[in-house]
Amino acid sequence: xxxxxxxxxxxxxxxxxxxxxxxxxxxxxxxxxxxxxxxxxxxxxxxxxxxxxxxxxxxxxxxxxxxxxxxxxxxxxxxxxxxxxxxxxxxxxxxxxxxxxxxxxxxxxxxxxxxxxxxxxxxxxxxxxxxxxxxxxxxxxxxxxxxxxxxxxxxxxxxxxxxxxxxxxxxxxxxxxxxxxxxxxxxxxxxxxxxxxxxxxxxxxxxxxxxxxxxxxxxxxxxxxxxxxxxxxxxxxxxxxxxxxxxxxxxxxxxxxxxxxxxxxxxxxxxxxxxxxxxxxxxxxxxxxxxxxxxxxxxxxxxxxxxxxxxxxxxxxxxxxxxxxxxxxxxxxxxxxxxxxxxxxxxxxxxx
Amino acid sequence: xxxxxxxxxxxxxxxxxxxxxxxxxxxxxxxxxxxxxxxxxxxxxxxxxxxxxxxxxxxxxxxxxxxxxxxxxxxxxxxxxxxxxxxxxxxxxxxxxxxxxxxxxxxxxxxxxxxxxxxxxxxxxxxxxxxxxxxxxxxxxxxxxxxxxxxxxxxxxxxxxxxxxxxxxxxxxxxxxxxxxxxxxxxxxxxxxxxxxxxxxxxxxxxxxxxxxxxxxxxxxxxxxxxxxxxxxxxxxxxxxxxxxxxxxxxxxxxxxxxxxxxxxxxxxxxxxxxxxxxx
Amino acid sequence: xxxxxxxxxxxxxxxxxxxxxxxxxxxxxxxxxxxxxxxxxxxxxxxxxxxxxxxxxxxxxxxxxxxxxxxxxxxxxxxxxxxxxxxxxxxxxxxxxxxxxxxxxxxxxxxxxxxxxxxxxxxxxxxxxxxxxxxxxxxxxxxxxxxxxxxxxxxxxxxxxxxxxxxxxxxxxxxxxxxxxxxxxxxxxxxxxxxxxxxxxxxxxxxxxxxxxxxxxxxxxxxxxxxxxxxxxxxxxxxxxxxxxxxxxxxxxxxxxxxxxxxxxxxxxxxxxxxx
Numbered sequence: 001x002x003x004x005x006x007x008x009x010x011x012x013x014x015x016x017x018x019x020x021x022x023x024x025x026x027x028x029x030x031x032x033x034x035x036x037x038x039x040x041x042x043x044x045x046x047x048x049x050x051x052x053x054x055x056x057x058x059x060x061x062x063x064x065x066x067x068x069x070x071x072x073x074x075x076x077x078x079x080x081x082x083x084x085x086x087x088x089x090x091x092x093x094x095x096x097x098x099x100x101x102x103x104x105x106x107x108x109x110x111x112x113x114x115x116x117x118x119x120x121x122x123x124x125x126x127x128x129x130x131x132x133x134x135x136x137x138x139x140x141x142x143x144x145x146x147x148x149x150x151x152x153x154x155x156x157x158x159x160x161x162x163x164x165x166x167x168x169x170x171x172x173x174x175x176x177x178x179x180x181x182x183x184x185x186x187x188x189x190x191x192x193x194x195x196x197x198x199x200x201x202x203x204x205x206x207x208x209x210x211x212x213x214x215x216x217x218x219x220x221x222x223x224x225x226x227x228x229x230x231x232x233x234x235x236x237x238x239x240x241x242x243x244x245x246x247x248x249x250x251x252x253x254x255x256x257x258x259x260x261x262x263x264x265x266x267x268x269x270x271x272x273x274x275x276x277x278x279x280x281x282x283x284x285x286x287x288x289x290x291x292x293x294x295x296x297x298x299x300x301x302x303x304x305x306x307x308x309x310x311x312x313x314x315x316x317x318x319x320x321x322x323x324x325x326x327x328x329x330x331x332x333x334x335x336x337x338x339x340x341x342x343x344x345x346x347x348x349x350x351x352x
Numbered sequence: 353x354x355x356x357x358x359x360x361x362x363x364x365x366x367x368x369x370x371x372x373x374x375x376x377x378x379x380x381x382x383x384x385x386x387x388x389x390x391x392x393x394x395x396x397x398x399x400x401x402x403x404x405x406x407x408x409x410x411x412x413x414x415x416x417x418x419x420x421x422x423x424x425x426x427x428x429x430x431x432x433x434x435x436x437x438x439x440x441x442x443x444x445x446x447x448x449x450x451x452x453x454x455x456x457x458x459x460x461x462x463x464x465x466x467x468x469x470x471x472x473x474x475x476x477x478x479x480x481x482x483x484x485x486x487x488x489x490x491x492x493x494x495x496x497x498x499x500x501x502x503x504x505x506x507x508x509x510x511x512x513x514x515x516x517x518x519x520x521x522x523x524x525x526x527x528x529x530x531x532x533x534x535x536x537x538x539x540x541x542x543x544x545x546x547x548x549x550x551x552x553x554x555x556x557x558x559x560x561x562x563x564x565x566x567x568x569x570x571x572x573x574x575x576x577x578x579x580x581x582x583x584x585x586x587x588x589x590x591x592x593x594x595x596x597x598x599x600x601x602x603x604x605x606x607x608x609x610x611x612x613x614x615x616x617x618x619x620x621x622x623x624x625x626x627x628x629x630x631x632x
Numbered sequence: 633x634x635x636x637x638x639x640x641x642x643x644x645x646x647x648x649x650x651x652x653x654x655x656x657x658x659x660x661x662x663x664x665x666x667x668x669x670x671x672x673x674x675x676x677x678x679x680x681x682x683x684x685x686x687x688x689x690x691x692x693x694x695x696x697x698x699x700x701x702x703x704x705x706x707x708x709x710x711x712x713x714x715x716x717x718x719x720x721x722x723x724x725x726x727x728x729x730x731x732x733x734x735x736x737x738x739x740x741x742x743x744x745x746x747x748x749x750x751x752x753x754x755x756x757x758x759x760x761x762x763x764x765x766x767x768x769x770x771x772x773x774x775x776x777x778x779x780x781x782x783x784x785x786x787x788x789x790x791x792x793x794x795x796x797x798x799x800x801x802x803x804x805x806x807x808x809x810x811x812x813x814x815x816x817x818x819x820x821x822x823x824x825x826x827x828x829x830x831x832x833x834x835x836x837x838x839x840x841x842x843x844x845x846x847x848x849x850x851x852x853x854x855x856x857x858x859x860x861x862x863x864x865x866x867x868x869x870x871x872x873x874x875x876x877x878x879x880x881x882x883x884x885x886x887x888x889x890x891x892x893x894x895x896x897x898x899x900x901x902x903x904x905x906x907x908x
Contacts, residue, residue, distance in 0.1 A: 084528030088550035466840025569737025571843035
């Protein structure tokens with residue numbers, strides 16, 4: 001493990017920002033710290049950077065406990081949410097600042113800054129001031145500035161929060177590619193699940209100061225270990241009594257069932273349904289157009305489920321009776337989650 | 353959104369034109385009568401008996417000495433309040449600590465204290481009835497009725513002038529830039545000089561101008577603490593008072609005219625600084 | 633969430649210097665006033681305060697400061713309104729001149745206003761025709777205090793008026809309200825806290841004002857003698873206990889004023905934050 005946190009606790013007044021946080025990060029990985037606001041993700045980032053001190057616990061980078069190492073000696077680059085570009089310095093001076101502080105020779109600084117400007121695609125803009133740049137350009141400057149002293153670890157606090165939705169998409173893939181190219185271990189904080197899934201090699205999910213789950217985006221998405229993780233992604237429908245749906249194993253003391261839209265198959269009465277025997281009847285309550293397709297709200301067995309259909313499937317109308325089949329669902333007990341598959345899936349399917 | 357958009361609502365009707373012109377007229381009249389006319393009065397009274405009398409009053413030994421003492425007191429007030437203002441602004445805006453609100457209130461306290469009371473408290477602290485008076489006497493340090501007292505009283509009345517200009521600017525700027533610089537290993541003074549100071553440059557200059565203006569013009573507090581020793585502990589405003597009370601009106605206004613010119617200079621400097629600060 | 637920064641250097645140094653200078657210049661001297669008055673008995677204090685001449689000086693001080701601040705509240709709103717909403721020649725000069733009372737030494741303002749409003753002066757001569765005396769009366773004191781206090785109200789109201797969202801007025805206008813009605817029902821309520829703040833600051837300043845008043849007042853006991861002047865004359869007679877006692881009353885009065893202003897400002901700040 002390149003970065004390790006061991007039993008970290010941190011309070012702000014009565015607010016518990018970190019509650020016995022223990023987690024490790026491998027060298028060269030791009031890590032997403034994902035959680036709702038107030039979940040303690042930014043605090044973790046700031047403690048690794050040295051912008052905050054933990055009340056107890058150890059922070060280890062590259063095998064050394066760095067709790068008492070000043071922030072500037074930790075060999076990290078930090079990209080602030082607001083970028084914190086020096087407003088009264090040009091792009092060149094911003095990127096050169098850390099190198100000047102380190103007393104590097106002038107020609108070396110110049111060379112490095114131009115190299116970085118080229119890397120982030122801002123060559124020719126070195127004389128501009130931050131106020132003369134677009135949001136995306138500012139983020140690139142902040143990125144270059146953080147990289148200038150060759151940090152071993154790059155930390156990014158909500159790197160895309162201050163950018164227009166349109167540019168954000170483009171910057172995400174740019175940043176992912178850039179970090180992969182450089183191979184620098186990086187941790188970024190985000191509250192946006194899509195962003196984390198799209199950009200990160202590995203995701204750390206935080207909630208109420210605790211680490212909920214660590215894993216690749218696929219693992220976390222498809223195999224949530226905790227109730228929080230299970231209900232955090234997608235637009236899940238959450239309800240209590242799942243046993244009304246047939247063909248699911250019945251377990252005692254279950255708190256909730258979590259059903260994501262993609263777990264639900266909706267078919268019109270006129271359509272062929274593979275598992276028609278185990279489907280339930282539901283009534284369409286809402287039909288909404290979304291960019292990716294049609295989103296439906298369907299009442300089945302006394303609960304309302306969100307489901308999706310694509311444009312090329314025949315239209316359904318409000319009030320229409322449809323067949324609803326659940327492939328799988330998550331059930332939660334306490335903070336634990338497990339996956340239940342529809343048992344009829346295991347039965348051999350007769351292909352007509 | 354500081355600009356008022358000229359929506360159709362603001363389009364003039366006949367009635368609103370009358371309101372508009374009478375309000376502008378009233379304002380101009382008020383400003384002329386209350387603010388401009390007194391200035392003109394000072395100048396006309398000063399030159400009532402010709403330029404020769406004026407220049408004699410201004411070049412008078414006592415006047416020169418008063419000018420020098422005024423400059424001395426103002427210099428110290430600006431210097432101390434600069435150190436104080438920068439430290440207080442840094443401490444109050446870059447850190448969070450217990451008692452911060454109380455500290456901020458205490459800093460603002462002196463402006464609400466009457467100048468006479470400001471003078472009185474220094475009289476009580478360092479004067480004859482103070483417990484430390486005998487100590488000061490033994491060490492041959494004179495504060496009350498002497499220059500140090502004047503300097504102290506002047507610092508007191510101008511105390512928050514610089515910090516008050518800096519704090520809101522630093523507050524709105526936040527701490528991210530300083531944190532970013534510190535993360536890269538910059539030391540305190542480098543951070544201040546390269547990162548923070550450019551933000552507060554104009555506000556700082558404005559504070560200095562305000563502080564200097566008030567310091568040169570302070571009357572009540574200095575009046576209490578000075579003991580009015582002509583030629584020794586007389587500042588310009590006190591000199592004006594003495595001349596006026598001795599019915600030497602023309603010299604009194606002549607000396608006052610120096611202060612009027614200073615005031616006008618300060619107002620011009622203020623509007624230039626504000627203009628420059630806004631452009632950035 | 634604002635956090636205490638652990639990486640920005642200089643906390644100890646700057647806080648230390650701040651506290652040291654604050655103690656020497658402000659806290660210790662103010663404490664000496666408290667210490668000194670603590671040596672006096674309650675009956676001594678009451679004795680001093682209830683002297684008829686002292687009581688009358690309080691009355692003069694509070695009355696003139698109140699009337700002057702009231703005039704400033706009205707004129708301050710008019711000036712702020714004109715400066716924000718209208719364009720006219722000389723506007724920039726008028727805007728700059730508002731600050732004059734901050735820049736002009738009070739003693740200079742005092743002698744200038746005295747010369748202007750005495751019977752032989754330009755303005756005083758005009759009013760003398762109608763039998764109205766300004767200089768050496770309470771009217772004169774009020775005039776000097778209006779001069780001192782005007783920038784406080786203008787500078788409190790101006791920024792609020794500038795930031796006032798025109799959408800409010802437009803909304804009211806769309807609903808068919810007349811312009812007068814819009815002013816009284818929509819704009820003025822928005823300005824009230826700022827006006828009160830300006831009024832309070834001007835009032836506090838006027839209570840303690842000495843330099844501009846001492847010349848124009850004439851300083852007749854029971855007529856035009858203000859409280860700061862009594863403190864001054866007690867000091868000239870080396871009666872420090874009386875001076876301190878009166879000073880204490882004035883100090884309490886201005887602190888109460890400041891406190892009220894702060895309460896209004898805090899409440900207003902909360903409303904503004906919640907509303908945006």
